[in-house]
Structure formats: C-alpha cells, structure tokens
Amino acid sequence: DQQVKQNSPSLSVQEGRISILNCDYTNSMFDYFLWYKKYPAEGPTFLISISSIKDKNEDGRFTVFLNKSAKHLSLHIVPSQPGDSAVYFCAASANYGQNFVFGPGTRLSVLP
Amino acid sequence: DAGVIQSPRHEVTEMGQEVTLRCKPISGHNSLFWYRQTMMRGLELLIYFNNNVPIDDSGMPEDRFSAKMPNASFSTLKIQPSEPRDSAVYFCASSLGTGLGYTFGSGTRLTVV
Numbered sequence: 153d154q155q156v157k158q159n160s161p162s163l164s165v166q167e168g169r170i171s172i173l174n175c176d177y178t179n180s181m182f183d184y185f186l187w188y189k190k191y192p193a194e195g196p197t198f199l200i201s202i203s204s205i206k207d208k209n210e211d212g213r214f215t216v217f218l219n220k221s222a223k224h225l226s227l228h229i230v231p232s233q234p235g236d237s238a239v240y241f242c243a244a245s246a247n248y249g250q251n252f253v254f255g256p257g258t259r260l261s262v263l264p
Numbered sequence: 265d266a267g268v269i270q271s272p273r274h275e276v277t278e279m280g281q282e283v284t285l286r287c288k289p290i291s292g293h294n295s296l297f298w299y300r301q302t303m304m305r306g307l308e309l310l311i312y313f314n315n316n317v318p319i320d321d322s323g324m325p326e327d328r329f330s331a332k333m334p335n336a337s338f339s340t341l342k343i344q345p346s347e348p349r350d351s352a353v354y355f356c357a358s359s360l361g362t363g364l365g366y367t368f369g370s371g372t373r374l375t376v377v
Contacts, residue, residue, distance in 0.1 A: 186365045195268070195355055195368030196307070241307060243365075250295050250361055251320060256306030 155179045156244050158255035165262050171229040173258050175242030178223065182244040186252065187216060187227050190239045199240075200227070203248070232262045268369035270356050276375045282344040285372045288337055289358030297366060298331055298341050299355040307355070313339065314361060346376045 157176045165171045175185075183204035188196035202209040202216045202225065209216050215228045229236055239259045243252040269288040277283050289296045297312040311321040313333045321331070328347070333339040343350055353373050357366035 188365075188368075193370070195357070195370050197368070198365045201365060243307075250297075250314070250359060251309065251312065252366070253309070254299075254307035 154256070155182075156242055156253050156255040158240075158242055158258045160258050161256070162259040162261070165232045165260065167234055167262055167264050168231045171227075171232045171236065171260055171262065173227040173229075173240050173242075173260065175225045175227075175255055176223060177225075177244050179244070179246065179253075180223070181246035182223075182253075184245045184248045185216070185218065185225055186243045187214075188241040188243060188254075189236075190241065190257070196241055229260075232260075234262050234264050236260060237262045268356055268358050268367050270354075270369035270372050272372060273370065274373045274375075276377065277346055279347055279376055280345045281376075282342065283346045283350075283374060283376075285341040285354050285356075285374070287339045287341070287356030287369060289339070289356070290367055291337065293358035293360055293367075294336070295359045295361040295366075296333060296339050297357040297359075298339070299357065299368075301353045301355060301371070310341070310354075343374075346374075348376045351375050 186201045187199040189199045190196040200214050218225045239257045241257045242255040245252045271286045298310040299307050301307050310323045311331045316333045331341045353371045355371045357368040359366045
C-alpha cells in the first residue's frame with residue numbers, strides 16, 4: 153500500500169503557465185516533505201522542502217503548499233520553463249527522520 | 265565536491281550471476297541509502313545505514329540482496345543470484361543525517377537477461 157501517492161503519472165503545460173504537481177499521503181506521522189526533480193540518466197536532485205509547522209514554502213519559481221488536514225501537498229512552478237521538464241518525486245518522512253518514502257513520480261512536460 | 269559516486273553506470277549480466285553495485289558517499293555524510301527505481305513502483309528504499317550500521321533493511325526484497333558498508337566512504341549492494349526481475353536503476357544517496365534530504369548518485373542501470 154503506497155503511503156505517498158502521486159496520482160498523475162504525467163502532466164503537460166505550456167511554457168509560461170503554472171504547473172501544479174500534486175501529492176497525497178496516508179501516514180499522519182509524516183511531518184517533513186521534500187520534492188525532487190529527476191532528469192533522464194541522472195539521479196534525483198533536491199528541489200524544495202516543507203515541514204509540518206508550515207503550510208507554504210517558496211523558493212524562486214517554486215512554491216510548495218501543505219494541507220495537513222487533507223494530507224495533501226502540491227508543488228507550483230510559475231512560470232514554467234522547458235528546462236523544468238523532468239520527473240518530479242514527492243517524498244515524506246516521520247519524526248523529521250531520514251527514512252523518506254517516495255511517491256511514484258509525475259512526469260512534467262513543458263511545451264514551448 | 266564530487267557528489268555521490270556510483271559504479272558501474274550500466275551493468276548487463278546473465279540470470280544467475282552475482283552483481284555488485286558500488287557507492288562512494290559524500291565525504292562527511294553519515295547516512296547512506298540504497299534505492300531502486302522501477303516503472304511500476306517508482307523509488308523504493310532498500311536499506312539505509314547510519315554511521316556505517318544498517319538501520320532499516322526492511323525494503324530488501326529477498327535474501328538474494330545484501331548490502332554492506334565497511335567504512336564511511338564505501339558501500340556495496342550485492343545481488344546473488346540475479347534474476348531478470350531485478351532489472352532496474354539502483355540509486356545510492358547520502359545525507360548529513362539532519363533530515364534535510366539526500367544527495368543522490370547518478371544511479372546504476374542493471375539489466376539481467
């Protein structure tokens with residue numbers, strides 16, 4: 153049973169528009185969340201994080217929102233650029249631990 | 265900083281053969297993780313070490329899989345005997361152990377024929 157779900161396997165967005173990637177989790181003990189980006193033939197790279205004491209964290213074009221009651225988080229990319237085309241993984245851990253559970257990923261394609 | 269270094273980048277082997285994947289974590293990182301990525305299951309944690317000690321190996325699929333970390337700068341993941349269903353990309357990652365996330369290596373693409 154997946155504890156971290158990314159129900160959209162893929163997403164296509166026009167350049168300049170907003171990309172919204174969603175992630176749901178089932179374990180109420182999760183309190184720290186990360187987003188990773190992965191290009192083909194490379195390892196995932198850290199993008200942005202959020203802890204459960206916040207509901208929003210922003211870094212440049214990337215914003216992560218956390219809705220604890222809904223056990224849902226989302227990553228917003230504004231504006232989207234072709235270089236953002238990659239697979240995005242959501243990951244969660246409990247007790248701010250190191251054991252992160254990853255979602256299956258969403259492949260984002262930003263069309264020029 | 266060279267990052268997390270994995271070798272080989274690609275491995276093709278015949279079913280039944282032993283396969284050894286290698287990882288050199290970032291110097292100073294005290295936690296090391298082995299993940300497997302497949303199309304069906306995404307990124308799965310196989311095992312992780314803290315200060316060279318295995319902490320959680322519940323993700324290791326079966327006894328054919330074993331991992332060691334003899335020192336702070338080296339870890340191996342061994343599959344013996346290998347099977348076609350082991351074909352996947354295997355990632356190693358390391359962290360400072362502060363819960364801030366990991367740095368991943370570039371992965372080893374394993375194909376078992």
